[in-house]
Amino acid sequence: MMASSSLSSSSTTQTQNRSPELRKDAVNNRWVIFSPARAKRPSDFKSKSPQNSDPNSNSSCPFCIGNEHECAPEIFRVPTDRNSDWKIRVIQNLYPALSRDIESRIDADPNGEISGLGNSGRVVPGFGVHDVVIEAPVHSVHLSDLDPTEVGEVLLAYKKRIEQIKGNDLIKYIQVFKNHGASAGASMSHSHSQILALPVIPPTISARIYTMKEYFDRTGKCSLCEDQPKDLQINVTTHFISVVPYAATFPFEIWIIPRDHSSHFHELDSEKAVDLGGILKLMLRKIAVQLNNPPFNFMIQTSPLEVTDSQLPYSHWFLQIVPQITGVAGFEIGTGCYINPVFPEDAAKVLREVNVQ
Amino acid sequence: MMASSSLSSSSTTQTQNRSPELRKDAVNNRWVIFSPARAKRPSDFKSKSPQNSDPNSNSSCPFCIGNEHECAPEIFRVPTDRNSDWKIRVIQNLYPALSRDIESRIDADPNGEISGLGNSGRVVPGFGVHDVVIEAPVHSVHLSDLDPTEVGEVLLAYKKRIEQIKGNDLIKYIQVFKNHGASAGASMSHSHSQILALPVIPPTISARIYTMKEYFDRTGKCSLCEDQPKDLQINVTTHFISVVPYAATFPFEIWIIPRDHSSHFHELDSEKAVDLGGILKLMLRKIAVQLNNPPFNFMIQTSPLEVTDSQLPYSHWFLQIVPQITGVAGFEIGTGCYINPVFPEDAAKVLREVNVQ
Ligand SMILES: Nc1ncnc2c1ncn2[C@@H]1O[C@H](COP(=O)(O)OP(=O)(O)O[C@H]2O[C@H](CO)[C@@H](O)[C@H](O)[C@H]2O)[C@@H](O)[C@H]1O
Ligand SMILES: Nc1ncnc2c1ncn2[C@@H]1O[C@H](COP(=O)(O)OP(=O)(O)O[C@H]2O[C@H](CO)[C@@H](O)[C@H](O)[C@H]2O)[C@@H](O)[C@H]1O
DSSP states (O other), X not given: OOOHHHHTSHHHHHTTTXXXXXXXXXXXXXXXXXXXXXXXXXXXXXXXXXXXXOTTOOTTOTTSTTOGGGSSOEEEEESOOTTSOOSEEEEEOSSOSSBTTOHHHHHTSTTOOOTTSGGGOEEEEOBOEEEEEEOOSSTTOOGGGSOHHHHHHHHHHHHHHHHHHTTSTTOOEEEEEEEESGGGTOSOOSSEEXXXXXXXXXXXXXXXXXXXXXXXXXXXXXXXXXXXXXXXEXXXXXXXXXXXXXXXXXXXXXXXXXXXOXXXXXXXXXXXXXXXXXXXXXXXXXXXXXXXXXXEEEEEEOOOSOOOTTTGGGOOOEEEEEEOOSOOOHHHXXXXXXXXXSOHHHHHHHHXXXXXX | OOOHHHHTSHHXXXXXXXXOEEEEOTTTOOOEEEOGGGGGOOOSSSOXXXXXXXXXXXXXXXXXXXXXXXXXXXXXXXXXXXXXXXXXXXXXXXXXXXXXXXXXXXXXXXXXXXXXXXXXXXXXXXXXXXXXXXXXXXXXXXXXXXOHHHHHHHHHHHHHHHHHHTTSTTOOEEEEEEEESGGGTOSOOSSEEEEEEESSOOHHHHHHHXXXXXXXXXXXXXXXXXXXXXXXXXXXXXXXXXXXXXXXXXXXXXXXXXXXXXXXXXXXXHHHHHHXXXXXXXXXXXXXXXXXXXXXXXXXXXXXXXXXXXXXXXXXXXXXXXXXXXXXXXXXXXXXXXXXXXOHHXXXXXXXXXXXX
16 A cells, blocks of 8 residues: 555646556566556555544445445446345446556557657556456455355356456456455455456466466476375365465465366356355455464456467466465565465465364 | 464474475466475564564664674674674574575485476475675664765675675575565564575566567667666766666666666675665665655665676666555456556656755
């Protein structure tokens, strides 16, 4: 979260209405989203006004039932019938990192190459779609409080929204993610997740495709279809398996992997959604019990929207859960290499053996 | 920093004496350091014992002058004369991420490929060197309080230690970094930095080499020797220029770049060290004034120890400073793509125009 000291400085305020941009420099070759509008978003946690700071109060929370008018426009709700109470709402993000209104400028600049701009960088206008999924109408209800079918409904809401967005040819990748707790980056405490649709394929995803291809070329197998070693397994359901990955970046990191090969999260059907809802709820409850209610993030790691036939056999989506219990600092920022104090087989044991009702 | 709740759990404690390991999986292809010993390190900031929590008290700080016996062994001090008081000490890290004692096991396994290990992963023993540089004898003195010559002496201490370590053929890359402030990951408040020498070339560095090569092949020029656009410049000295990079990952990120082409930080001579000391001090004071004393990290971005003749023309070291004012969350963890709310030209203006005495 942005320190208010720097945000209120006049020179940044001046440019907060500038459209977002994506830039890449000639050193790191990594897309960065520049989005001055983001600096304006409110925070439940670092708020200066005490009336906002009680995470159980719903009077000032725009995501609570009854406060719909304080939100950016709704895209759809579940159930869709507007006369009954809603259980889930998918709305526009009021402070979007990318803007859905600047599509036309992309067409004018199809390669995203603008010469003469600083540092020989490359730049594309910040076109994209940024939504919020409100997971429950009541402020104090968390995702892990829902039953498996209800968690499944949230997952199906992601799927429905992805299917709407993917019609736009300019969108290359759609990231679904959830931030829970202030030190996992959440600015709002009401249970929610986000969908950010991007005009580029982000670095982690292209690197993953490359690595999984290399494994496939060498072994003829998809690395996520392979049997997972017993000592890394946590739980197995009809359609999913949860593991601590062999080279987990973060302590107690969990991957929930579909047991049958599937490239895109949005292939999920209703039956699998309930099954995934159940194992996701179970994993969230297990980390809550074993790690003392840690803040966490989860990310749906799926494939780019356009995948060639030759890529399909080694593209396999999964859901990544990261409890936030260690920080990252200079070494990780500098090298992109992480230090994890907990061996994955030890973490898996801790998560496998705990009994949560 | 690791939450004590998870650390004290018996199953992680059991394995804290296991040697570190580096692992790479078949999905992300990214080295991760597993280092259970790290979990034991103390923290000035999240300590439960109140006597430790005053950042101005030196009674229990092992880095303070007079408490040398509480530290891991000293490697050298500045001045080297053991009869006078020291100004800088380079010591072993008591809770090293990598271990200097398992060198022999690397020889036995030169390719670092162990088959049959979980997830078809690759693994190498966690050999490496992890040191701490204590930058001043007195607890309350920060790096930016020193004068340019003294900051230069700290930089020359890094150089001296790098030159000692680089004799070992197993070491491929040496990362120098500094964490300042609890939310920048520092566990100790006494002014210090760290040197971590690795048996692998980390991902950020190999990606940078690749990108700078691509630029060089296309333009015939080193991308960091190129003139920096005026609107991104902050300050210029005889030998260095400071800029906000064109696609800065973090708000107010600063790079201090040598104006003459140089591949390795350890080529720094004494005259340039004083000049760099001056501009580093100036940048730290500028962010302190403009961003209200933020926590920060700095990293020396240098080249792998072994660089081929053909790589030299496009390998150019720099010092990267990252004030910690925004957090990262699910989107960044999931995609490796960052959202920066401040355009680099706006940040550069804020930093260029402030006057610090
Ligand atoms: N009335 C309203 N109507 C509609 N939308 C509203 C709204 N009020 C607030 N919002 C939006 O609700 C979202 C809440 O999201 P989160 O709490 O998960 O974290 P946020 O996106 O702020 O930043 C975290 O996640 C991002 C992405 O990972 C990181 O860049 C950042 O550092 C971290 O703090 C915000 O994006 C905000 O713009
Ligand atoms: N008596 C003693 N003698 C010698 N050394 C001693 C000592 N007491 C403590 N130390 C060492 O001093 C160092 C102090 O380092 P920092 O405060 O910069 O952060 P730390 O390395 O703990 O972790 C931060 O940086 C790392 C690397 O970026 C991140 O992984 C991590 O999450 C973040 O909190 C520690 O590495 C510690 O092991």
